[in-house]
Amino acid sequence: MLRSYKVNAALFFLFLYREESVVMDVFFEYFEAHGQDYIGLLLGHIRISLLSVLIALLIGTGIGILVYKHPIARAVSERAFGILRIIPSLAVLIILIPIMGTGVKPSVVALVILAVPPILINTVQAFQGLPQSMIEAATGMGMSPLQTFFKVKLPLAFPLMYAGIRTAAIEVIASATLASYIGAGGLGDLIFTGLALLRYHLLIIGGGSVAILSLLTGFVLDRIFRRMTRYQRA
Amino acid sequence: MTAVELKNVNKQFPGMSYKALDNVSVTIEEGEFITILGSSGCGKTTLIKTINRLYEPDSGDIFLYGKNIRDTNPVELRRSIGYVIQQIGLFPHMTVRDNIATIPKLLKWDKAKTDEQVDRLLSLVQLDPAEFRNRYPSQLSGGQQQRIGLARALIADPKVMLLDEPFGAIDAINREKLQNELKKIHAESHKTYLFVTHDIREAFKLGTKIIIMNQGKILQYATAQEIICKPADRFVKELIQTTTDVSKDYVSGGEGI
Numbered sequence: 242m243l244r245s246y247k248v249n250a251a252l253f254f255l256f257l258y259r260e261e262s263v264v265m266d267v268f269f270e271y272f273e274a275h276g277q278d279y280i281g282l283l284l285g286h287i288r289i290s291l292l293s294v295l296i297a298l299l300i301g302t303g304i305g306i307l308v309y310k311h312p313i314a315r316a317v318s319e320r321a322f323g324i325l326r327i328i329p330s331l332a333v334l335i336i337l338i339p340i341m342g343t344g345v346k347p348s349v350v351a352l353v354i355l356a357v358p359p360i361l362i363n364t365v366q367a368f369q370g371l372p373q374s375m376i377e378a379a380t381g382m383g384m385s386p387l388q389t390f391f392k393v394k395l396p397l398a399f400p401l402m403y404a405g406i407r408t409a410a411i412e413v414i415a416s417a418t419l420a421s422y423i424g425a426g427g428l429g430d431l432i433f434t435g436l437a438l439l440r441y442h443l444l445i446i447g448g449g450s451v452a453i454l455s456l457l458t459g460f461v462l463d464r465i466f467r468r469m470t471r472y473q474r475a
Numbered sequence: 476m477t478a479v480e481l482k483n484v485n486k487q488f489p490g491m492s493y494k495a496l497d498n499v500s501v502t503i504e505e506g507e508f509i510t511i512l513g514s515s516g517c518g519k520t521t522l523i524k525t526i527n528r529l530y531e532p533d534s535g536d537i538f539l540y541g542k543n544i545r546d547t548n549p550v551e552l553r554r555s556i557g558y559v560i561q562q563i564g565l566f567p568h569m570t571v572r573d574n575i576a577t578i579p580k581l582l583k584w585d586k587a588k589t590d591e592q593v594d595r596l597l598s599l600v601q602l603d604p605a606e607f608r609n610r611y612p613s614q615l616s617g618g619q620q621q622r623i624g625l626a627r628a629l630i631a632d633p634k635v636m637l638l639d640e641p642f643g644a645i646d647a648i649n650r651e652k653l654q655n656e657l658k659k660i661h662a663e664s665h666k667t668y669l670f671v672t673h674d675i676r677e678a679f680k681l682g683t684k685i686i687i688m689n690q691g692k693i694l695q696y697a698t699a700q701e702i703i704c705k706p707a708d709r710f711v712k713e714l715i716q717t718t719t720d721v722s723k724d725y726v727s728g729g730e731g732i
Contacts, residue, residue, distance in 0.1 A: 378564025381529055381637075382577055382627070383554030396568045472568050472611045 250456060267442040279431075283450060286427035290417045293349050294410050297356030301409075302402060304357075305364025315365055322358045330355055330416050334423050348420030355416055356409035363405025367398035400470050407462045414455045418447075428454070477541065478505040478635055478667040479526060484535030486521055486691075495521040496532065497691035505634075508661050508668045510682030512675060512714075518691040519671045523637045526669070527556045539635065554578055557628035557636035561643040563620050565612040571597070571623055572608045578631045596626035601656060618649035625657070638670040642677070654681060675718045687711050 272279065308314040328336075330351050337347035371394055379393045421429025431447030434440070467474075480503070486496040495518040503509055511519040524530040525537060528549040537544045544552055565574050572593050573580075579589040594604040600622040612620055621641060628636060638657075642650045658681055661668050672678050678685050679699045687695045687702065687710075695707035706712040 372562075372564075374560060374562030374564045375566060377529065378558070378560055378562075379566075379577075381527055381553055381558040381560070383550050383552075383581055384577075385550050388581065393566060397566075470568075472613070 250453065268446065271442060271446060279446070282426060282428050282430055283454075285425075286414070286417055286429075286451070286454065289345060289348055289352065289420055289425060289427055290410070290414045292345075293352035293413050293417070294356055294406070296349065297353045297360055297409055297413075298406060300353065301357045301360025301405070302364045305361045305402075306368060309365045309368040319358075319362060319365065322354070322361055325354045326358045328354075331419055331422065334419060338423060343423040343425070345420075345425045347423060348417070348425035352413050352416060352420070356413050359405040359408040359412075360402070361405075363408075364398070364402050367401035368394065370401070371397055400466070400473070403462075403466055403469075407459065407466070410458055410462065411455050414458055415451060418451055476505045477502055478507070478539070479503040479669070480538040481522075481525075482536045482538070484522075484525060484532045484537060486518075486525065486530060486532045494518075494691040496525065496535075499535070499691070499693055501686065501693060501696055503667060503669070505667050506665045508658070508670065508681055508683045509686060510678040510684075511669060511671045511686045511688060512673070512678040513688035514673055517688045519673075519686075519688050520639055521691075522686075522688070523639060523669050523671055526635070527553045527558055527637060554581060554631065555633055555635075557631075557633035557638075559621075559624050559628045559636070559638045559641040561640040563617075563624045563641075563644075565620055565623055565627075567612050569611075570608070571610050571612070571615070574612065574623055575627045575630055577627055582631065592630055593626075596630050599629070599660060600626045602626075616649075618645050618653065621645055621653060625653075625660075629660070634666055636666060636668045638668065640671050640673070643672075643674075650677075657681065675714065687714065 304318050308318050333351040333354060334347060337350055341347040341350065375393055375397065376389060379389045384392060417427050418429035418432060421427050421433055428447050428450050431443045431450070435443030435445075435447060479501075481499050481501050484496050484499045485494060487494045495516075497518070499518075499522065511522060513519045521530055525532050526539070526544070528544060539547075539552070539556075566577075569577075572590075575593045575596055576589050579592065584592075593608065597604040597607055602619065602622055607615075607619070607623075612623070615623065621644075624641065628638075642653050645653065654677060670678075670681055672681075682699065684696065684698055685702055686693055687707075689710055695702055695711050697705075697707075702711060703715055706715060
């Protein structure tokens with residue numbers, strides 16, 4: 242998996258640095274003239290994505306931990322978010338305009354809807370799959386319910402929960418592009434401008450940046466995961 | 476001195492046709508190594524889990540050194556009782572040191588004392604502290620893991636140890652070794668052990684006294700010799716006949732005890 246990131250990234254840069262200087266010139270010109278704008282769009286993209294993932298993390302893990310023991314509550318919450326998620330993000334954005342107007346807020350709502358299901362489902366799975374023997378050992382040794390939760394349940398549930406968070410983060414970064422449609426900014430601005438004006442270099446800069454951002458996020462999250470679960474490979 | 480006393484304890488699980496504990500009364504003296512023998516579902520595990528309040532009895536009272544355990548906070552109670560389970564239940568995300576230090580951490584011992592005790596316990600269960608302290612459970616064999624499980628339960632020097640088929644999943648050679656070590660640890664400690672097993676040989680080898688259970692009732696509570704010479708009823712008689720070598724060992728004078 243890691244290799245594929247590196248290969249993809251290398252191919253992308255190879256494409257940028259072909260020998261034809263004419264191709265490269267457009268890019269240099271863009272960054273010379275609009276470097277500041279680009280940074281702004283990039284940071285905007287990161288901000289929307291991060292905010293959405295963090296909110297989805299709170300909602301997804303919170304609900305997941307509350308419902309995992311109760312089959313009915315679990316089914317209801319998983320289905321509810323499952324149904325919400327079927328609605329395409331673009332449709333959600335447009336539905337939200339009359340309610341929340343345009344800008345960052347409705348975009349974050351749409352992205353949270355997208356991000357909650359993988360986090361919620363993985364949280365429920367993780368907590369349901371906890372080995373009963375370990376919980377019994379913890380309780381039997383005199384851990385209070387809260388201590389059992391933080392010292393045993395949560396660390397053991399973490400790997401599967403984390404996988405859900407990773408999936409959500411990657412999806413959010415890719416989909417945050419659409420937020421530009423309702424004026425929330427981000428790298429989507431470059432793509433939509435490029436499409437509207439048929440300026441391909443903007444399309445490539447925008448699309449490429451989103452791709453690199455996703456790959457980079459995946460890579461960093463994988464490294465963090467490996468660090469935190471070192472015991473599994475010890 | 477009486478360490479553990481059960482008085483008319485009843486426990487029935489929902490959906491079960493018979494009681495897991497059927498009016499059980501038993502008195503266990505301090506320093507005994509009690510083995511609790513019976514087939515699956517006879518109530519032997521339920522019995523020891525009522526002592527550390529993992530299960531609450533439907534009726535009846537349990538006393539630990541004269542004190543009704545109902546009057547003790549369950550969390551405090553459990554920290555004062557050693558507990559070992561068959562599935563071992565080591566925490567995979569913690570090193571051997573941190574696993575053994577579980578109760579010291581709950582009791583907030585200082586680090587120096589904890590480290591010292593961890594090393595002492597590792598030596599006690601025949602594992603080299605320098606070699607094993609920083610390993611993770613996944614790097615240990617089944618027998619080594621159960622040794623750690625034992626060390627973890629013993630570290631706070633509990634007066635009472637509850638062991639729920641601790642050697643059930645361990646190969647015959649290692650089981651034999653662990654039995655011998657446990658017997659030695661018990662003999663040196665003068666603590667009270669309650670050891671659940673379905674293995675007749677194990678029960679007779681380890682127990683200073685043996686509780687034989689069936690369908691939630693205690694059929695006989697006596698020493699190995701007494702059980703073999705005077706089985707309480709047909710069930711006990713048939714049970715000991717299934718393992719002829721047990722009878723041989725003990726009828727001829729009980730040199731094995």
